[in-house]
Amino acid sequence: MSLVARALEEAGIPTVVFGTALDIVEHCGVARHVFLDFPLGNPVGRPFDVTMQHEVLELGLGLLESASSARASVEAPFVWGEDTSWKELIFSDERPFLEGEAYDNWMEAKKKYREQKVADSQ
């Protein structure tokens, strides 16, 4: 997604990325970034919390108006909950990221990609 943000900026379209993976977005580097410290899946706020979603979006609109150079970022002032164990357990052996059908789908997608890569190089 950050690569798409770069292309849009290069084409003269300002962007703001709403993300939950701070290190990945910052490693790539984007023009504007609103970080929400929530589990992967809800970068705009808690499900069904309309007020929070608007507050998170407003942080991005604020960045669009205020930022004068790249790597402008702000962290949304929300916590997922008192229990922070999800931060430890994500990508752990105890709690595999993809299981069952989701894992099979991922392997299938990877296989297709490898085949496409071979086809592209021929």
Added chain:
Amino acid sequence: MTHVRYIDKTRDYYLRQGYEKPYLWANFTDVPFTPLSKPLAESTVALVSTSDVAVRSKDNDDGRDKSHEMLAGNVYSIPSDIPLEQLFSRQEHYDQHTTTLDDTNAYFPITRLHELADRGRIGAVAARTHGVYTAYSQRKTSEVDAPEVVRRCVEDGVDVAILTPI
């Protein structure tokens, strides 16, 4: 508590699973930046996401109506005025143990954008939203898919893009 170090965590996780070469996340020193050219209240805003949002269909086997999608490579577009209840996500790469993708607006805030336009905070919501499928190839994303998103945004007269990775 500090944020999750996903780069370190995924590298260790997949090494333990027997993958030898760690994924190299994109990394740049120079970051392009375009300032806002006009007030947000006069700007057309597009939503771009990797959340795999699709239009629901009762008729197709896979449950999705692809007639709206205008798929090219890994890029597809969905009209921004499709009713929310017809949208759903098939994305599986999220923290399934902790949260859900039941509320489309929590990762694809299309209703929220329409509300912002109604309120006059932004000028308008662009005619199309854009989705990008994960391509596993940064080269392909940069050389094929990202320019396609740009082309579609330019076609729609987009002034600002909001991006939501999952």
